[in-house]
Amino acid sequence: MSSEFSFLGQWFGIFTYLGHHVLLHVLALLVVYIFANEIVRSRRRIPGLKGPNGWPIIGNLREVRVDAAQKYRDWAETYGDVYQVQMGDIPVVVANSPAAVKALWITNSQALSSRPQTYTFHKVASGISGFTIGTSPYDESLKRRKKGAAMALNRPAIQSYIPYLDLETKDFVKDLFSYGKGGTAAIDPLPMVQRLAMSLACTINWGIRMRSHEDDLFKEIVEVEEEMNRFRSTQSNLQDYIPLLRLKPFNSQSAKARQMKARRARFMKQFDDELRDKIARGTNEPCIQASVITFKEDKLNETELNSISLSMISGGFETVSNTVGFSLGFLAQRPDIQERAFEEICKFQEVSPGNSPDPLCDAGDDQRCMYIVALAKEALRYFTIIPLVLPRESIRDINYEGVVIPKGTTFYMNAWACNYHRDLWHDPEVFRPERWLEQPDATLYTFGLGYRMCSAHMLAQRQLYLILMRTLSSFRLEPHGVVDCDPRTSKRDPSDLIMSARPYKILCIPGTARDWHAQSPMSTSRSLLLLHRTRGPVGRRMPRTLAVAFPPAPTQFILQ
Ligand code: HEM
Numbered sequence: 256m257s258s259e260f261s262f263l264g265q266w267f268g269i270f271t272y273l274g275h276h277v278l279l280h281v282l283a284l285l286v287v288y289i290f291a292n293e294i295v296r297s298r299r300r301i302p303g304l305k306g307p308n309g310w311p312i313i314g315n316l317r318e319v320r321v322d323a324a325q326k327y328r329d330w331a332e333t334y335g336d337v338y339q340v341q342m343g344d345i346p347v348v349v350a351n352s353p354a355a356v357k358a359l360w361i362t363n364s365q366a367l368s369s370r371p372q373t374y375t376f377h378k379v380a381s382g383i384s385g386f387t388i389g390t391s392p393y394d395e396s397l398k399r400r401k402k403g404a405a406m407a408l409n410r411p412a413i414q415s416y417i418p419y420l421d422l423e424t425k426d427f428v429k430d431l432f433s434y435g436k437g438g439t440a441a442i443d444p445l446p447m448v449q450r451l452a453m454s455l456a457c458t459i460n461w462g463i464r465m466r467s468h469e470d471d472l473f474k475e476i477v478e479v480e481e482e483m484n485r486f487r488s489t490q491s492n493l494q495d496y497i498p499l500l501r502l503k504p505f506n507s508q509s510a511k512a513r514q515m516k517a518r519r520a521r522f523m524k525q526f527d528d529e530l531r532d533k534i535a536r537g538t539n540e541p542c543i544q545a546s547v548i549t550f551k552e553d554k555l556n557e558t559e560l561n562s563i564s565l566s567m568i569s570g571g572f573e574t575v576s577n578t579v580g581f582s583l584g585f586l587a588q589r590p591d592i593q594e595r596a597f598e599e600i601c602k603f604q605e606v607s608p609g610n611s612p613d614p615l616c617d618a619g620d621d622q623r624c625m626y627i628v629a630l631a632k633e634a635l636r637y638f639t640i641i642p643l644v645l646p647r648e649s650i651r652d653i654n655y656e657g658v659v660i661p662k663g664t665t666f667y668m669n670a671w672a673c674n675y676h677r678d679l680w681h682d683p684e685v686f687r688p689e690r691w692l693e694q695p696d697a698t699l700y701t702f703g704l705g706y707r708m709c710s711a712h713m714l715a716q717r718q719l720y721l722i723l724m725r726t727l728s729s730f731r732l733e734p735h736g737v738v739d740c741d742p743r744t745s746k747r748d749p750s751d752l753i754m755s756a757r758p759y760k761i762l763c764i765p766g767t768a769r770d771w772h773a774q775s776p777m778s779t780s781r782s783l784l785l786l787h788r789t790r791g792p793v794g795r796r797m798p799r800t801l802a803v804a805f806p807p808a809p810t811q812f813i814l815q
Pocket residue numbers: 388389390401404456566567570571572574575578640641644645646701702703704705706707708709710711712714715
């Protein structure tokens with residue numbers, strides 16, 4: 256027995272010795288790795304440009320992990336408007352003021368015409384299936400795709416989409432009305448506006464509508480695109496900057512990215528097949544893909560066509576919907592702004608006193624009600640839903656105030672800091688649409704600037720305008736429970752690429768802020784109950800045209 260114990264003891268001793276030995280080797284390797292990496296990291300810094308030093312291996316990733324745009328804005332006070340940070344060991348130049356952005360994005364527009372490529376999004380989630388336009392580096396193919404997108408998103412093209420815009424915004428108002436049970440049920444409007452934006456993008460690209468936010472296909476696209484946009488976040492994907500994390504077992508992101516890529520490919524193919532089928536039967540609607548498929552001379556290959564489709568879906572859906580998502584929650588708490596908007600719509604429609612405006616407004620009106628234009632711009636400024644725009648990469652050396660920033664450097668435009676900069680506005684923290692009436696030509700940074708500025712900024716502004724016109728002339732919005740849409744404190748996940756508001760619920764009460772203010776100060780539910788008893792389900796307050804357009808809410812919906 257004792258000899259057995261001594262045998263086991265010997266083996267235990269050997270293992271312990273080996274274990275320590277291996278551990279020591281691993282530790283030694285780690286120290287060498289950190290040391291070597293630190294030398295590389297300091298050599299990669301741009302000489303002459305200030306910036307926080309950061310940590311070994313991770314650089315400044317730890318400090319910007321949560322709300323990067325705000326951190327960059329804070330650092331500008333210490334290091335100036337333009338400074339460098341390091342993501343891992345990769346140097347990034349961050350511009351935080353209107354003057355700095357002008358000097359870099361406008362004066363050096365051509366030099367800043369490329370996009371950096373990242374491991375998670377470009378190599379794993381996109382692979383050879385192609386990138387969106389907004390994530391593509393500068394080359395001949397990008398120029399062809401940008402030309403195609405520009406033709407599909409210029410002013411005359413937008414004019415031809417008015418019937419689509421009309422239909423989708425009408426359906427949106429209808430959704431607010433019917434899911435909101437005539438103003439008696441609290442709703443989260445986000446899925447409804449997501450449907451609107453996605454349906455418009457799908458119609459323009461494939462001539463195919465997305466009819467309901469309850470469709471499985473709709474839910475699938477929302478889930479996949481939200482995840483895909485997370486892979487594009489500049490600070491969430493640590494493996495983009497720390498190659499060691501790409502190895503198993505540290506790497507959890509890649510498997511998810513591959514999954515999303517496969518799911519995305521499935522629904523894209525479904526749309527492509529449906530369109531090809533319609534073209535074969537001659538039943539297709541005019542749309543981008545049909546025009547390119549039918550007229551082969553456009554010379555866009557399969558991957559380029561796919562890239563345009565991906566750009567329409569990924570660019571056109573989360574952006575408009577999240578801006579509206581923030582806006583409706585915010586406006587629900589600001590009856591004063593709703594009331595002013597209503598008055599301006601009445602003035603614009605030349606409605607005589609005491610009467611209501613046409614709640615569905617004219618879809619063909621090209622942003623002539625200036626207060627609503629200003630309101631849409633203020634929402635774009637105040638919520639700045641892509642605070643760091645999309646990263647750029649320089650294709651030439653750039654000289655900035657005597658510092659040579661080498662070709663191949665990544666640049667971030669802090670649109671959040673610029674939109675809130677005191678060189679532009681004395682009261683940037685205040686939501687005040689009037690600022691755009693006072694200074695209509697002031698720069699808005701939300702769509703980026705220069706050669707890679709948002710290809711669809713005109714379409715996006717027109718969508719926002721019509722959504723706000725129709726919503727605010729059809730409903731009075733009221734918060735239900737806690738609604739926090741302050742973009743400084745209540746983003747759903749501040750590390751996302753595209754910001755969204757924390758989920759909330761509102762009441763969309765047919766009628767307008769002015770109607771209800773004119774009423775006695777009784778509580779909304781009591782008013783509704785009285786209206787219900789004396790004037791039918793939603794009462795006289797429901798604008799006539801709206802009542803004709805949509806059936807009234809069934810009686811049982813009231814005060815459920
Ligand atoms: C509120 C709505 C929107 C916002 C805030 C927004 C914002 C942006 C931003 C910040 C960029 C990068 C600009 C830069 O690097 O300077 C961008 C690029 C782009 N956006 Fe939008 N966007 C919106 C709506 C749309 C819509 C509706 C579409 C398509 C239907 C779209 C398509 C694109 C495309 C294709 C690009 C890539 C341009 C390029 O890289 O050359 N966007 N957008």
